[in-house]
Structures are given as structure tokens and as C-alpha cells.
Amino acid sequence: MLTLYGQVMSRAQRNLWLLEELEVPFEHVKVNQNAGESRTEEFLAINPNGHVPALKDGDTIIWETIAINWHIANQHGAGTLWPADGIEQALVMQWSLWMTTELEELLVDYLRHAMVYPEDKRDPAKVEAALAGYPVAMKVLEDHLQGRDYLVGDSFTLADLNVSSMMGLVDVYKQFDNSQFPMAIAWLEKVLGRPARAKALART
Ligand SMILES: N[C@@H](CCC(=O)N[C@@H](CS)C(=O)NCC(=O)O)C(=O)O
Incomplete structure (x- = not known):
């Protein structure tokens, strides 16, 4: 199961939209960056930059929206949103x-x-x-x-x-x-x- 950290009113929207396009099941942790929640000790262990979003896939954590979407599209969107060519x-x-x-x-x-x-x-x-x-x-x-x-x-x-x-x-x-x-x-x-x-x- 994937876990996506970040509320929709942030760049996490880019990842949430892709997960919905590909109908991938995931847990959504709505970290609110405007309330300082991306700067807590707990969240800095997930993304040391203190930014949302971040994605957890098993033991792997990925940050940067474009890298997260690349991973999701590679895994679940090959031949559609992620072209074969x-x-x-x-x-x-x-x-x-x-x-x-x-x-x-x-x-x-x-x-x-x-x-x-x-x-x-x-x-x-x-x-x-x-x-x-x-x-x-x-x-x-x-x-x-x-x-x-x-x-x-x-x-x-x-x-x-x-x-x-x-x-x-x-x-x-x-x-x-x-x-x-x-x-x-x-x-x-x-x-x-x-x-x-x-x-x-x-x-x-
Ligand atoms: N290049 C990063 C930018 C991430 C970023 O700056 N996120 C903002 C929200 S859109 C954030 O977490 N701001 C709160 C903070 O930096 O404390 C990405 O695309 O993931």
C-alpha cells in the first residue's frame, strides 16, 4: 500500500490527481504545511527538506512531486499516462x-x-x-x-x-x-x- 503525505492545497495535488487517474489504492496523510506540520521532527524523518509531498512505498520514501509521479506512472500507468515509446x-x-x-x-x-x-x-x-x-x-x-x-x-x-x-x-x-x-x-x-x-x- 502506498502512503501519500500532503494536503490537496499544495503540490501534493499533482500526485493525488495521478493516483486518482490510475485508480491506485493509497493511504492519504493530510500533512498541512501551512500549519507547520511539514517541519515536525516526525515529518522531517520522512522528508528532510521539510516539504510536502512525500510518498512511502514499502521501505522506500520518495520526495519531489515529479519523481513521485514518475514512480507511480511507471508502476501503474505504463502504456497509458506513461507512454511505451x-x-x-x-x-x-x-x-x-x-x-x-x-x-x-x-x-x-x-x-x-x-x-x-x-x-x-x-x-x-x-x-x-x-x-x-x-x-x-x-x-x-x-x-x-x-x-x-x-x-x-x-x-x-x-x-x-x-x-x-x-x-x-x-x-x-x-x-x-x-x-x-x-x-x-x-x-x-x-x-x-x-x-x-x-x-x-x-x-x-
Ligand atoms: N520541488 C518540491 C517543492 C515542494 C514544496 O515546496 N512544497 C511546499 C508546499 S507546495 C511546502 O511544503 N512548503 C512548506 C514548507 O516548506 O515549510 C516538489 O515539487 O515536491
Whole structure:
């Protein structure tokens, strides 16, 4: 039995959505990072970085959302969400890492400094940087999605899930000007509408 640590209103949403897509049974421990629960001695023994999520599979503990999803998809999604073809596997990883390196920090900075942090802790420079960086990354997505329904191949894969889940977290993408990105937004709203994501969101 797998154990997933992390509440749905965190990056753990990425893993919860995948587990629901693949209908994998798991125990859900709703560690609340906002209440300091990812920094307890007990949780630091699970993830020494003090972050959620983490996954326990037997004696193995895995952290980092992309690595967790890679493991789950390899074990339970081979030939579906995890493509059989080696080139497509590389492209799934390309898009997953693209999100974490090109867009994710910028979205998180925006969330923190425009929405979550109290006024006196907000840094307007972070908001400015996010507003400047968002269209640059989104143009890459928009250009790639011309004539395509999904990021890799012609069906929904782990690439679509890993990229869209972070943009869908509290609908952060709606905070930006998306008028130049119709294909990307149509793709995003299609994949975020999947029933398995709704099941993950219900795990509050
Ligand atoms: N790169 C990591 C980031 C994990 C992360 O920063 N998690 C946040 C929640 S989304 C967290 O635990 N924050 C609380 C803390 O660091 O104390 C991943 O993708 O798993």
C-alpha cells in the first residue's frame, strides 16, 4: 500500500490527481504545511527538506512531486499516462521539468507575494518578475500546442498532468493576461476538467 503525505492545497495535488487517474489504492496523510506540520521532527524523518509531498512505498520514501509521479506512472500507468515509446517518455520528462524550471517558481512567487503573504511580507519585485516571466513561458506552450490536442502524442499523458496541475492550483493562471494564449488556455481548461482531478480536489 502506498502512503501519500500532503494536503490537496499544495503540490501534493499533482500526485493525488495521478493516483486518482490510475485508480491506485493509497493511504492519504493530510500533512498541512501551512500549519507547520511539514517541519515536525516526525515529518522531517520522512522528508528532510521539510516539504510536502512525500510518498512511502514499502521501505522506500520518495520526495519531489515529479519523481513521485514518475514512480507511480511507471508502476501503474505504463502504456497509458506513461507512454511505451522511449522518445515520448523523454518528452514527458522534458515538459514536466520545463514546468518546474520555467514556470512553477514564478507562479508560486506570484501566489505568495500577490495573494497569500500578509502585506508587510510581500515583495512587489517578485510580482513584477512573475508578470514579466509568465508570457515568455506561456508563448512556448502556446506555440507547441498549435495543431496539437495534448503535449506529447495524441492522448492525455503525465506531461499534461504535471504541467497543468500547477497552473490549476487555486486557478492561479487566471490572475494573468492570457489573451495571447488561446490554444494553451483551451488545452488547460480541457485537462483541468478531467473527473479524476475533481476527485483529487474533493480530498480536502
Ligand atoms: N520541488 C518540491 C517543492 C515542494 C514544496 O515546496 N512544497 C511546499 C508546499 S507546495 C511546502 O511544503 N512548503 C512548506 C514548507 O516548506 O515549510 C516538489 O515539487 O515536491
